[in-house]
Amino acid sequence: MSFFRSLLCALVVISVAAFAPSLPSQHRIQSRLCSDKQGGGTAFATGTKIDQKVTSKSQQKSKSKDKIKKDTGGPSYKSPEEHEDPPMYQLVLIGDAEYQKDHVVSRLQEIVKDMSEEEAEKLYKRAQKKDEAVLGKFPKETAEFHAEQLTRSEPIIYANIRLDE
Numbered sequence: 001m002s003f004f005r006s007l008l009c010a011l012v013v014i015s016v017a018a019f020a021p022s023l024p025s026q027h028r029i030q031s032r033l034c035s036d037k038q039g040g041g042t043a044f045a046t047g048t049k050i051d052q053k054v055t056s057k058s059q060q061k062s063k064s065k066d067k068i069k070k071d072t073g074g075p076s077y078k079s080p081e082e083h084e085d086p087p088m089y090q091l092v093l094i095g096d097a098e099y100q101k102d103h104v105v106s107r108l109q110e111i112v113k114d115m116s117e118e119e120a121e122k123l124y125k126r127a128q129k130k131d132e133a134v135l136g137k138f139p140k141e142t143a144e145f146h147a148e149q150l151t152r153s154e155p156i157i158y159a160n161i162r163l164d165e
Helices: 003-019 055-070 102-113 117-130 142-149
Strands: 027-029 048-050 088-094 131-139 161-163
Touching: 027 048, 088 117, 088 142, 102 117, 117 131, 131 142, 142 161
Parallel strands: none
Antiparallel strands: 088 131, 088 161
């Protein structure tokens, strides 16, 4: 029985020491389980002192700011040799005899930025003659977005993307 009492006393002391909130320094933990009066717990002293540092929130913040200031040596930029441009993709307008010229030209101007009306008409005519016309070169996500917006048009405008060589 005294073994279990000693074990229980040890667990109480350890848990209080481990999970105690910020306590003033030299806080004394006293437990009836660890007292010598009832014949158990002689392995642990009754007046165990636990030293803990008490720091305020502002002190902790200032310490963390100091660490940040010390750690940063300025921004680290990659040198031009290490930087790679993302692969570019061609946005291709696929020609179709059922297209309405005004609809295709207006949608191209709405979807593809900085495209003039004359340029949109020229690309429309090229797509009708050669079955396709390259609308521009974009990063993959942008090219996919433009192609999706064109195919969602009503009536549909067929567009595709392909890797720029």
